[in-house]
Amino acid sequence: MANDMKMISILGATGSIGKNSLNVLSSLDDSYKVFGLSCHTNITLLRNQIYQFNPEYAIITNQNSYDLFLKEYGKNLGDTKILFGDEGLNLITSDKKVDTVIAAITGFSCIYPVITAINHNKTILIANKEILVSAGNMIISKLRNSKATILPIDSEHNALLQIILSSGLEYKINDADYYKTKIKNIIITASGGPFIDYSLNDLKSVNARDAVKHPTWSMGKKISVDSSTMMNKGLEIIEAKTLFNLDINNINAIIHRQSKIHAFVEFFDGTIISHMSNPDMRIPISYAITYPERMYRDNRGDFSYDKFSFEEVIYDKFPCYRLARKVAEIGKNTGLILNAANEISVEYFLEDKISYLDISNIIEDILDSSTVVNHDTLDSIIDNDREIRELTRNCIKTKYS
Numbered sequence: 375m376a377n378d379m380k381m382i383s384i385l386g387a388t389g390s391i392g393k394n395s396l397n398v399l400s401s402l403d404d405s406y407k408v409f410g411l412s413c414h415t416n417i418t419l420l421r422n423q424i425y426q427f428n429p430e431y432a433i434i435t436n437q438n439s440y441d442l443f444l445k446e447y448g449k450n451l452g453d454t455k456i457l458f459g460d461e462g463l464n465l466i467t468s469d470k471k472v473d474t475v476i477a478a479i480t481g482f483s484c485i486y487p488v489i490t491a492i493n494h495n496k497t498i499l500i501a502n503k504e505i506l507v508s509a510g511n512m513i514i515s516k517l518r519n520s521k522a523t524i525l526p527i528d529s530e531h532n533a534l535l536q537i538i539l540s541s542g543l544e545y546k547i548n549d550a551d552y553y554k555t556k557i558k559n560i561i562i563t564a565s566g567g568p569f570i571d572y573s574l575n576d577l578k579s580v581n582a583r584d585a586v587k588h589p590t591w592s593m594g595k596k597i598s599v600d601s602s603t604m605m606n607k608g609l610e611i612i613e614a615k616t617l618f619n620l621d622i623n624n625i626n627a628i629i630h631r632q633s634k635i636h637a638f639v640e641f642f643d644g645t646i647i648s649h650m651s652n653p654d655m656r657i658p659i660s661y662a663i664t665y666p667e668r669m670y671r672d673n674r675g676d677f678s679y680d681k682f683s684f685e686e687v688i689y690d691k692f693p694c695y696r697l698a699r700k701v702a703e704i705g706k707n708t709g710l711i712l713n714a715a716n717e718i719s720v721e722y723f724l725e726d727k728i729s730y731l732d733i734s735n736i737i738e739d740i741l742d743s744s745t746v747v748n749h750d751t752l753d754s755i756i757d758n759d760r761e762i763r764e765l766t767r768n769c770i771k772t773k774y775s
Contacts, residue, residue, distance in 0.1 A: 378405060379405050379406070379407055380405060380473045380474060381407050381408075381473050381474070382399065382406060382407065382408055382409060382473065382474045382475075382476060382663070383409050383410035383411070383466040383467060383469075383472050383475050383476070384396065384408065384410070384411050384412070384475075384476045384478060385412050385463065385466075385467070385475065385476065385477050385478055385479045385487055386413070386414075386477075386478035386479035386480065386484075387411035387412060387413055387420065387478070388413040388419045388423070389479075390478075390593050390594050390597075391476070391478035391527070391655065392411075392476070393419075394655045394656050394659055395476050395478065395499075395659050395663070396408070396423060396426075396427065397656055398656050398659050398660045398670055399427070400426070400427075401670060401671065402664070402669060402670070403669075406663070408427040408428075408429045409429055409466060409469065409471055409472050410429050410430060410431040410433065410467075410469075411423055411427070411432045411433070411466075412432070412433035412434070412435060412462070412466065412479070413433075413435070413439075414434075414435050414439070415436045415439045417434060417442065417443045420432055420434070421443075421447070421451065424451050424452065424454045425451075425452070428452060428453055428454065429454055430453070430455065430471075431454065431455050431457055431465060432451070432454050432455070432456050432457070433456075433457050433458070433459070433462030433463055434457075434458055434459075435458070435459050435460075435462075435463070437458070437459075440456075443456060460486060463486065463487040463490075464487065464490050467487045467488075467490045467491040467494065467496065468490050468491070468494040470494075472494075472496060473496065473497060474496065474497045474663070475487070475488075475491040475497070475498050475499070476498075476499045476659075476663075477491075477498055477500045477501060477505075478501045480502065480504070480594060480597065481502070481504055481596070482504050482505060482508055482714065482717065482759055484504070484505055485505045485508070485755075485756075488505055488513070489516065489752060492513070492516045493516070493520065493522075494522075495520055495521040495522045496522055497522070497523050498523070498525070499526075499527045499662045500524050500525070500527065501526075501527050503606075503609045503610060503612075503613045504609065504713050506612070506613045506616045506617070507609050507612045507613060507616075507709040507712065507713045508709055508713045508714070508755065508759065509710065509749075509752075509755050510612070510613075511616075512751075512755065513616075514547065514616060517548060518548045523547065524547060524617075525662040526613070526617065526662070527655075527662045528613075528658065529636045529651075529655065529657075530614075530636050530637050531562075531610065531613060531637075532658035532661060532662060533562075533636035533637035533649035533651075533658070534560055534562070534618070534637045534649075536649055536661065537638075537639045537647050537648070538553075538557075538639065539666070540647075541639070541641070541647060543556055543557075547617060551619070553618045553619060554619065554620060554621075556641070556642075557618070557620065557639055557640070557641060557642075558624065558640045558641060558642045559620075559624045559625070559638075559639075559640040560614060560618065560620065560624065560625050560626075560638065560639050560640070561625075561626050561627065561628055561637065561639075561640070562607070562610055562611070562614065562625075562627050562636070562637050563628055563633070563635055563636055563637065563684075564601075564607040564627050564628070564629050564630065565588070565601065565629070565630070565631055566629040566631055566685070567588065567602035567603075568584060568587050568588060568602055569584075569585075570629065570631065574690065574691060577691075577730055577731055578729070578730075578731060580730045581726065581730070582595075582723055582724045582725075582726060585599045585602045585723075586598040586599065588601055588602075595724055596717075596721075599724065599733075600694075600716070600720065603692065603694040603695075603730075603733055604687065604692035604694055604695035605694035605695070605698065605716055605733075607627045607695055608695045608696075608697065608698020608699065608701075608712075609712075609713070610627070611626075611698055611699060611702055612698060612701065612702045612709055615702055622699065622702040622703050625702075627687055627695070628684050628685065628686065628687065629684065629685040629686070630682065630684055630685075631683055631685075632680065632681070633653040634653065634678075635649070635682065636651065651672075651677070652677060654672070656670065657670070657672060693734040693738070694733065694737065697712060697737055697738060700741075701741070706746050707746060707748065707749055707758055708741065708746060710749075710755065710758055710759055710762065711740060711741055711758075711762050712737060712741065714759050714762035714766065715737040715741070715765075715766045716733070716737055717763070718763050718766040718767060718770070719732070719733045719736045719737060719770070720733065727770070727775070728770060728774050728775075732770075732774050736769060736774060740762060743765070743769075744762060744765065
């Protein structure tokens with residue numbers, strides 16, 4: 375094997391980000407090799423990915439799905455070893471052969487393999503904003519004491535990274551004050567989701583099937599609901615604060631329905647630089663995979679310079695965004711509380727157990743009733759996350775069912 379080959383593990387290979395990542399890798403030369411893949415339940419797609427990419431390991435994190443896969447194919451599929459759960463995830467994020475870990479598992483559970491990757495000095499391409507929201511301070515602290523690095527692959531933060539580097543600045547996630555003296559404001563964009571033109575009265579009757587129909591992006595169900603409530607943008611505001619360490623008053627979001635401009639950076643001399651591309655996740659993913667080079671070829675055709683529109687975020691229509699900004703101001707464990715309450719609320723909404731407008735009300739109830747503290751250890755973060763999830767379930771059962 376060539377010394378310059380980059381070995382990549384993908385956590386959440388059968389999800390939207392995972393599939394796009396593999397699509398990018400299939401277009402690159404053979405200096406990029408898949409080492410490990412993981413999935414939760416979509417074992418049919420995982421099987422097809424194993425056949426195509428021939429990884430050394432494939433991990434299944436759902437017990438029933440793992441048992442079913444073993445019954446059908448055994449513990450090996452070709453040259454690929456099939457492993458289960460956290461032990462398998464630990465292996466494909468820590469093995470000395472692995473250079474890059476793509477963290478594409480949705481939700482807080484991704485924190486374990488990401489911490490393992492940091493501890494083993496990997497380059498982590500992160501699509502999971504929940505762990506930076508819930509445990510950002512601890513993750514940044516661990517990065518500062520390791521040789522690991524994090525590259526964002528969601529479109530907005532990847533756009534910010536590209537603007538910063540193209541402006542002659544360095545990417546310094548480990549320097550607490552570097553960007554405060556270089557950048558005046560950053561702005562990320564939001565499509566507005568499927569309900570941007572709905573009145574508050576209209577929102578009373580929307581359901582999960584409506585909420586997952588994103589107008590410009592193809593995403594999973596949970597993140598599509600978050601996009602519709604603007605919680606996704608709220609989480610991204612907190613993520614930007616974590617990555618670039620600017621004051622929350624210098625980080626904003628605007629609605630841009632066309633999803634062609636992904637971010638702006640305003641510098642102290644009055645210059646504002648934007649990043650534009652088609653709304654295609656393969657573009658930021660490819661930049662992160664081949665960083666700092668650009669090796670991917672976009673074959674979608676010419677970029678359309680159609681009408682660009684911008685609107686302010688209306689807090690009354692998007693209370694989840696308001697709550698996220700409040701959390702960004704307070705800090706401490708409020709990001710964890712916000713995220714855990716949101717994950718459970720969205721889960722119940724997708725199961726048609728609560729209404730759409732209940733989501734923000736439940737989150738606000740949990741924020742108001744929870745204790746605000748600082749966490750110093752991973753164990754205390756895990757315990758608090760578990761506590762907030764149970765508190766949210768009980769709140770839903772007693773007040774919203």
